Amino acid sequence: MIMEQATTSFHPEQQYLDLLRILLERGVRREDRTGTGTLSIFGHQMRFDLSAGFPLLTTKRIYFKGCAHELLWFLSGDTNTRYLRENGVTIWDEWADENGNLGPVYGKQWRAWEAKDGRTIDQVAELVQALKQNPTSRRLLFTGWNVGELNRMALPPCHMTYQYYVADGRLSGILYQRSADAFLGLGWNLCEAALLIHMLAQQVGLEPGELVWMGGDVHLYLNHIDQARIQLEREPRDLPTLRLLRKPASIDEYRYEDFELVGYQPHPSIAAPVAV
Numbered sequence: 001m002i003m004e005q006a007t008t009s010f011h012p013e014q015q016y017l018d019l020l021r022i023l024l025e026r027g028v029r030r031e032d033r034t035g036t037g038t039l040s041i042f043g044h045q046m047r048f049d050l051s052a053g054f055p056l057l058t059t060k061r062i063y064f065k066g067c068a069h070e071l072l073w074f075l076s077g078d079t080n081t082r083y084l085r086e087n088g089v090t091i092w093d094e095w096a097d098e099n100g101n102l103g104p105v106y107g108k109q110w111r112a113w114e115a116k117d118g119r120t121i122d123q124v125a126e127l128v129q130a131l132k133q134n135p136t137s138r139r140l141l142f143t144g145w146n147v148g149e150l151n152r153m154a155l156p157p158c159h160m161t162y163q164y165y166v167a168d169g170r171l172s173g174i175l176y177q178r179s180a181d182a183f184l185g186l187g188w189n190l191c192e193a194a195l196l197i198h199m200l201a202q203q204v205g206l207e208p209g210e211l212v213w214m215g216g217d218v219h220l221y222l223n224h225i226d227q228a229r230i231q232l233e234r235e236p237r238d239l240p241t242l243r244l245l246r247k248p249a250s251i252d253e254y255r256y257e258d259f260e261l262v263g264y265q266p267h268p269s270i271a272a273p274v275a276v
């Protein structure tokens, strides 16, 4: 009974709004690599029950199509911005070289990590196999943090480690993010981590469980403060739901057209400059 009362008044997005408020009120003012300056905290967690709705922010519009294409791009193993640009996604352009290359970033490490003995390791395919064969394993994870190749990456991975957990027929996932741009990047990271849980769960015959997000250096850039205050004046709306319209034969065969976002009626987007 008490639980029921507690859950009816709780909107999952409140966790994100609380985080913005904490950054504004208690964030430590720090210089950063980009020269912009931030308000920052160290160590934070949020949890989203994916059966309660898809955790796409509603207090500003997030470009779901862009998120979906970025995730499909990671999963394809690609590290050149051409595919993104062909699909209207420009978020990586500032970091690419004149040919669109980003170095051995996410896609390379997820799908073709080079081992010292000459093997290339497909961490995502191995994860799907392990989820099917050994769902109680405590080693269900993949990471982009390839220490030996960091110096050749346009940016070292921010959303760096993904771990999975199966219980009661549900697949949950933790995303560990070492560095989070709370106003611009984080909404995208939550969306993509949730979408990946939906896809993996479908592939291995489970229901989506919880997304647990864990951040290291979580920051609000100083030139996002006014935008964060505008967002904090808004009331979260009902979360959308995500439908997968077909079951592709493998994790490699999803297309944007397989995703249907139902009932997304967010507040308008809020423009903000990205710190490079």
Ligand SMILES: Nc1nc(=O)c2c([nH]1)NC[C@@H]1CN(c3ccc(C(=O)N[C@@H](CCC(=O)O)C(=O)O)cc3)CN21
Residues within 6 Å of the ligand: 062, 063, 066, 089, 090, 091, 092, 095, 155, 181, 184, 185, 186, 188, 269, 270, 271, 272, 274, 275, 276
């Ligand atoms: N400072 C910084 N923040 C990030 O979030 C970030 C980086 N750098 N570097 C690498 C990638 C690129 N990412 C980005 C970059 C820009 C937006 C952005 O400008 N988003 C806007 C509009 C996007 C659009 O519609 O094209 C938004 O309102 O979400 C989002 C994620 C995430 N990452």
Ligand SMILES: O=c1ccn([C@H]2C[C@H](O)[C@@H](COP(=O)(O)O)O2)c(=O)[nH]1
Residues within 6 Å of the ligand: 033, 155, 156, 158, 159, 179, 180, 181, 182, 184, 185, 186, 189
């Ligand atoms: O998916 C992403 C990618 C990047 N970010 C943010 C986090 C930081 O603000 C910058 C990266 O700068 P570092 O100096 O390498 O930490 O990009 C994000 O939030 N999400």
